[in-house]
Amino acid sequence: MAGQAALDGALAALPEDRRELARLLLAARQPVPAHPVPRSGTGPVPPTALQNRLWSRERTHPAVATGSHALRLTGPLDQGRLTEALTGVLRRHGALRTRLVRSTTEGPRLYVxxxxxxxxxxxxxxxxPARAAAERVAREVAESASTVLDLETGRTSAFRLLRTAPDEHVLILASHLAVFDGWSSGVFLADLAAGYRAGPAEPAPPGLQFADYAQWQHRWLAGPDGTAELARRRAVFAAxxxxxxxxxxxxxxxxxxRLARGPVEAGLAxxxxxxATPFMTLLAALAVVLARRQGRTSAVIGTPAAGRFAAxxxxxxxxxxxxxxIRIDLAGGPGFPELLRRTRTAVAEALGHQRLPVDALFGDGTPPPYDVLFALHNYPAVPLExxxxxxxxxxxxxxxxxELYSPDPAATLACVGLVERDGEIGGTAExxxxxITPEGVRGLLAGIEEVLHRAATAPDSPL
Known part of the structure; x- marks a missing residue:
């Protein structure tokens, strides 16, 4: 402790313009932990690999990194308290106060x-009139999804509050996907509700912020552990x-x-x-469809993962x-139970590498070895109470x-995102x-249903 106190004193004695550089140099000499930890200092950090890609793409495709959703609030809303709660959430999370600044010497840097x-x-x-109000709300919701946000200026979120009746409002949120993912929606709404209930006594900021993660990712990828894991993972897909x-x-x-209920229920059982989880079962069936399509005895499928590998x-x-x-091996014509066992192992192995950003794994200008992305979403459901x-x-x-999930959208056929509700599995294919045509996309899903039906009726038949 005395050594740390002496170090802190020495840093404090430096001129402000050199203090942050000294902290960075000291951090560079320390071993990189396996998981992100709070960083020392508050200076700029390198952006993540995904942020670099989104930042580059939005130069020519404005609003490509905008996400949006809307909520209807029915009841006596306190607009002042809601405004304070929104401000409190922005204050609590540094990611929502982020700017990406160009640098001619070090590359872009994130400032909070x-x-x-x-x-x-x-x-x-x-x-x-009721109809005109509904049309205005629909227009505002659509416009929000096309809001041009800008990581460079720090304009990474924008809100709209529409009062449609004395006790009815619509709250619309537009957020920049470089700082806000699907999981963040639940975190944001939970914090917004807590801030609205508590008033000025808003929750304390989380101990680990996005800038901590960004700095850790940059250091870990450049260090021996990240370099070795990249090499091992690339070897899996070398062929x-x-x-x-x-x-x-x-x-x-x-x-x-939407997937047909009968074959899906039998296959999931x-x-x-x-x-095998429902995701693993559907993934195994999709692997059969893609292997047939490509004339191969294996299939590689990309799946979006939350990436929150540290609590x-x-x-x-x-x-x-x-x-x-995820690489799934179909060599030898296994029956579906054997394929499920292979898939279960492949999924567990793949999810153990969520620390590796796909832009680092396949970021050399060569498209990744998959052209279909598949997800069965399970974001935590956090109602706004x-x-x-x-x-x-x-x-x-x-x-x-x-464009968020693929380093090269032109090398991707489709991203199928499904959810399970009330025994039905459906969603949207982008x-x-x-x-590929819409009929081609439907053909992929029909193929999943066919595989599950055949597996349920003759599980041990070779695929």
């Missing part, structure tokens, strides 16, 4: 502003060819999808008997998502995931119009 800047617009629609890049490029399309990250707002490539307020989710435009 001391004070939050709440960007909230209000509109009173109580004088509108898998990169996905073919569509010459026409990328043009987004969306398609609502078979999977449960083999100790303290679970309470932080930030963009931690990565894509985990405001006293005296009934909260409902409003439908909005489909999310844009391909696809590249230049590479």
């Amino acid at each position: 502003d001391e004070e939050p800047a709440l960007r909230l617009t209000r509109a009173d629609l109580t004088g509108f 898998d060819p990169p996905a073919a890049r569509c010459p026409a490029g990328f043009d987004r399309g969306h398609l609502p999808v 078979l999977g449960a008997g083999e100790g 303290p990250l679970e309470g932080a707002v930030g963009q931690f998502t990565t894509v985990v490539p 405001l006293p005296g307020i009934e909260v409902g989710q409003l439908p909005g435009p489909p999310a844009r995931h391909l 696809y590249n119009r230049h590479a």
